[in-house]
Amino acid sequence: MxxxxxxxxxxxxxxxxxxxxxxxxxxxxxxxxxxxxxxxxxxxxxxxxxxxxxxxxxxxxxxxxxxxxxxxxxxxxxxxxxxxxxxxxxxxxxxxxxxxxxxxxxxxxxxxxxxxxxxxxxxxxxxxHISRFTDQMTRMRARVERGAVGRLCALRLRRDFSRAWFLSFGDRVDPVWESCVHDIDLAISFAGTRVRRVMAMRSGAAGDAAPSVVTALLEFDSGVIATVESAWLVPFSAPGTLDDGPLDLDGAIVGEAEVLGLDGMLKQRLVSDALVEWTKAGVQVPDLSLWPEEDGAVGGALRREVRYSLAVCTGRGRPDLMPLEQACWGVEAAEAIIESLRTGAPVEPARR
Ligand SMILES: NC(=O)c1ccc[n+]([C@@H]2O[C@H](COP(=O)([O-])OP(=O)(O)OC[C@H]3O[C@@H](n4cnc5c(N)ncnc54)[C@H](O)[C@@H]3O)[C@@H](O)[C@H]2O)c1
CATH class of the missing domain: 3.40.50.720 (NAD(P)-binding Rossmann-like Domain)
Structure with a gap:
C-alpha cells in the first residue's frame, strides 16, 4: 500500500x-x-x-x-x-x-x-482539469487578475503528446476530448466567459493515421481569441518527461501557453526543461509540475487538485477554482470544435 x-x-x-x-x-x-x-x-x-x-x-x-x-x-x-x-x-x-x-x-x-x-x-x-492547478498557471492567473498584462486580448495554447500514446489509446475518443480539452479549459479559465464561435482544422496530410493533428480557433464573448493546437506526434526519440514518475506511462508531453494583453505577455512551458538528465536510461526532462514524487508522496498539480476537491466535497472549501459551469462551457466548445472539424465551417457552440 x-x-x-x-x-x-x-x-x-x-x-x-x-x-x-x-x-x-x-x-x-x-x-x-x-x-x-x-x-x-x-x-x-x-x-x-x-x-x-x-x-x-x-x-x-x-x-x-x-x-x-x-x-x-x-x-x-x-x-x-x-x-x-x-x-x-x-x-x-x-x-x-x-x-x-x-x-x-x-x-x-x-x-x-x-x-x-x-x-x-x-x-x-x-x-x-489538472493544468489549472500547476504552480505556473496559478501564478499566471493571479497576475492576469491583478492586471499585470492589462486588457486580455489573446491566448496561444499548444500541447503535443507521444505518438506511441496515440497508437496505444489515443484513438478511443476524438483526441480533441483527450488533449485539446485541457487547453480549452485553460482558455476559459483566463477569459472567464463562454466561447461564442470556433473554427477548427485537422491535418489532411496526417489523415486517418493521426487524426490528432488539430488546430482550433476560439472566440470568446469578451472578444478574446485563443488558438488551441494539439499533435500526438512526439517521436520515440524525444526526451521522456514522465518515464520515471508515479504514473505508469512512459513518453512525453510538450506544451506551451502564452497570454497576451495590451500591456504585457506571459509565456510558460507546460513541462519545464529546467532539469535535463543524461543517464544510461537515455535523455529525460522530468516533469516537476504535474505529479512529481516529493518526500515519498505525490506532489505538484495532482496533489493540489485532489486537496482542493476534498475541501470542496467536505464543505471546507468553495468551488471557485474549477467551477462546474466552466467545465460545461468547455464541453460545449469541444463539441463545437468536433462539429467544425466535420463540416469545415465555423460553429457557434449550442447554448442552453
Ligand atoms: N488529467 C490528466 O492529466 C490525465 C492523465 C491521464 C489520464 N487522464 C484521464 O483519466 C481517465 C482514465 O485514463 P487512463 O489513462 O487511466 O485509462 P486506462 O485505460 O488506463 O484506464 C481506464 C480504466 O477504466 C475502466 N473502465 C471502463 N469503463 C468503466 C466503467 N463503466 N466503470 C468503471 N471502470 C471502467 C477500464 O477497464 C480501465 O481499467 C481518462 O478520462 C483520461 O482522460 C487524465
Missing part, C-alpha cells in the same frame, strides 16, 4: 476506473487523508491487482451495485472517457459528491444534465 488509507478516518472514496490514472488517484486521495472504501472496474484482473496494492477489500464491476453496499462520500471517476457521464449521474443520484477526470462528458447535453442533477441533489462535481 502506498498511502495511509486508515480505515477509521477520512471521507470515504470509491474509485471508478482503476487503470493507469485511477491507480494513481487511489494513492493521491489516500495521501490527502481520504479512506479508499471501494474500487470499481469491469476488468476483474486489474481490479484485484489495484485492490491488493491499496488494500481495498470492497471491489466490484458495476458502480451502482457497489454503491448499494458501500457508502461513498465521494466517487472519483477515472474510467474511459465514454463512461464518465453515466458514472457521474449514478454517483450523484445515490448521494455522493463527484470528482471526474476530464472530459466531464462527451456532449454538452450530458454535461448540463450532470450539472442539473448535482444541483437537484445538492452535491458537488469537480472536473479534473
Amino acid at each position: 502506498t498511502g495511509p488509507n486508515d480505515p477509521s478516518t477520512g471521507p470515504s472514496v470509491v474509485i471508478a476506473g482503476v487503470g493507469r490514472f485511477g491507480d494513481l488517484h487511489a494513492r493521491v486521495w489516500a495521501e490527502a487523508g481520504a479512506r479508499i472504501a471501494g474500487l470499481v472496474d469491469p476488468d476483474a484482473d486489474r481490479l484485484a491487482e489495484v485492490g491488493r496494492t491499496h488494500r481495498v477489500a470492497r471491489t466490484g464491476t458495476d458502480l451502482a451495485a457497489l454503491l448499494g453496499q458501500v457508502r461513498a462520500d465521494i466517487v472519483v471517476i477515472a474510467s474511459d472517457e465514454a463512461s464518465h457521464a453515466e458514472l457521474a449521474m449514478t454517483a450523484l443520484t445515490t448521494g455522493s459528491h463527484v470528482f471526474v477526470e476530464k472530459p466531464l462528458a462527451l456532449s454538452a447535453a450530458d454535461a448540463w444534465r450532470i450539472a442539473d442533477i448535482a444541483q437537484a441533489h445538492q452535491r458537488q462535481v469537480v472536473v479534473g
Whole structure:
C-alpha cells in the first residue's frame, strides 16, 4: 500500500476506473487523508491487482451495485472517457459528491444534465482539469487578475503528446476530448466567459493515421481569441518527461501557453526543461509540475487538485477554482470544435 488509507478516518472514496490514472488517484486521495472504501472496474484482473496494492477489500464491476453496499462520500471517476457521464449521474443520484477526470462528458447535453442533477441533489462535481492547478498557471492567473498584462486580448495554447500514446489509446475518443480539452479549459479559465464561435482544422496530410493533428480557433464573448493546437506526434526519440514518475506511462508531453494583453505577455512551458538528465536510461526532462514524487508522496498539480476537491466535497472549501459551469462551457466548445472539424465551417457552440 502506498498511502495511509486508515480505515477509521477520512471521507470515504470509491474509485471508478482503476487503470493507469485511477491507480494513481487511489494513492493521491489516500495521501490527502481520504479512506479508499471501494474500487470499481469491469476488468476483474486489474481490479484485484489495484485492490491488493491499496488494500481495498470492497471491489466490484458495476458502480451502482457497489454503491448499494458501500457508502461513498465521494466517487472519483477515472474510467474511459465514454463512461464518465453515466458514472457521474449514478454517483450523484445515490448521494455522493463527484470528482471526474476530464472530459466531464462527451456532449454538452450530458454535461448540463450532470450539472442539473448535482444541483437537484445538492452535491458537488469537480472536473479534473489538472493544468489549472500547476504552480505556473496559478501564478499566471493571479497576475492576469491583478492586471499585470492589462486588457486580455489573446491566448496561444499548444500541447503535443507521444505518438506511441496515440497508437496505444489515443484513438478511443476524438483526441480533441483527450488533449485539446485541457487547453480549452485553460482558455476559459483566463477569459472567464463562454466561447461564442470556433473554427477548427485537422491535418489532411496526417489523415486517418493521426487524426490528432488539430488546430482550433476560439472566440470568446469578451472578444478574446485563443488558438488551441494539439499533435500526438512526439517521436520515440524525444526526451521522456514522465518515464520515471508515479504514473505508469512512459513518453512525453510538450506544451506551451502564452497570454497576451495590451500591456504585457506571459509565456510558460507546460513541462519545464529546467532539469535535463543524461543517464544510461537515455535523455529525460522530468516533469516537476504535474505529479512529481516529493518526500515519498505525490506532489505538484495532482496533489493540489485532489486537496482542493476534498475541501470542496467536505464543505471546507468553495468551488471557485474549477467551477462546474466552466467545465460545461468547455464541453460545449469541444463539441463545437468536433462539429467544425466535420463540416469545415465555423460553429457557434449550442447554448442552453
Ligand atoms: N488529467 C490528466 O492529466 C490525465 C492523465 C491521464 C489520464 N487522464 C484521464 O483519466 C481517465 C482514465 O485514463 P487512463 O489513462 O487511466 O485509462 P486506462 O485505460 O488506463 O484506464 C481506464 C480504466 O477504466 C475502466 N473502465 C471502463 N469503463 C468503466 C466503467 N463503466 N466503470 C468503471 N471502470 C471502467 C477500464 O477497464 C480501465 O481499467 C481518462 O478520462 C483520461 O482522460 C487524465
